[in-house]
Amino acid sequence: MPSGPDFGPSSASDKTNGLAIAAFVTGLLGCFGILGIILGAISLSQIGRNGGKGRGFAIAGIVLSSFWLVAGIVFGVIAASSDSSGDGATPSPTRTKPKEVDAQKMKVGDCINDNTAAPNPSATEPVEVDSVKIVACTSPHDGEVTAVFRLSAATLPPEAELRQRASTGCKLRTAARLRRDPAASSLANSYYYPTDESWKSGDRSVTCVAVAANEGTKLTRPLQR
Incomplete structure (x- = not known):
């Protein structure tokens, strides 16, 4: 006897992990600090435990968030170095025009x-x-x-x-x-x-x-x- 389509619940392995997508979006925006890293780590743990898709999204979110975090630290160090160099007693430039x-x-x-x-x-x-x-x-x-x-x-x-x-x-x-x-x-x-x-x-x-x-x-x- 032919069977009809199966409309039962899909397997968990067919679903994309929501936290993985959130990690990827957060990493793209780059304004949430380490949040993308945290979300990515949690999603990888869930995928490893329960199965599902989204591993690539999670890893990309972690990488992107790490990039923005490192870039922010580097920029802060450069800005602080620039400010400290301006605190010295640097002579004012000689005026060339009256x-x-x-x-x-x-x-x-x-x-x-x-x-x-x-x-x-x-x-x-x-x-x-x-x-x-x-x-x-x-x-x-x-x-x-x-x-x-x-x-x-x-x-x-x-x-x-x-x-x-x-x-x-x-x-x-x-x-x-x-x-x-x-x-x-x-x-x-x-x-x-x-x-x-x-x-x-x-x-x-x-x-x-x-x-x-x-x-x-x-x-x-x-x-x-």
Whole structure:
């Protein structure tokens, strides 16, 4: 007597293990860490114990997840190495193009050109300066910023007293450094100090600048540290 088709339950060996597929998909995505490795290991264990298909999926998931894990570790080491190398005292690159900045924003080590000739140590009358040009210290420049300090006065001192405080403060803070420079005899101290208007806006800074002692002469190198 002929038999009809068998619609009974299929054998477990005909089914693809669900965890094997999950391991493969997880490995492809690469954003679940070791999850793909874990799923792959479990699926291989189940296939070995109960039979079924999907061994290739499980192994591929483990390999792919391992690849992403190793790649992540390597990338992290490279990034950490790059960050640590940037923590050292690396000198800032020498400026090659003049950069105009607010006179109140000069920093120690800046080499400047000032078209108003305000750094002239022999000037008898003050000159208001709004901005200066920051230039390379290896190119001709009017002066190099050697110190910046704040005045402690509660109110704006008279002009003569203000200039005296600026001059005295700069000499105290920079005299030793200027003496160390090989060209000490040809250097002089100059300074910038608050104006009436800048004082009202909170400016209390005096900026000390080393300049050439002879009027009209420019510096051509950075000062010796």
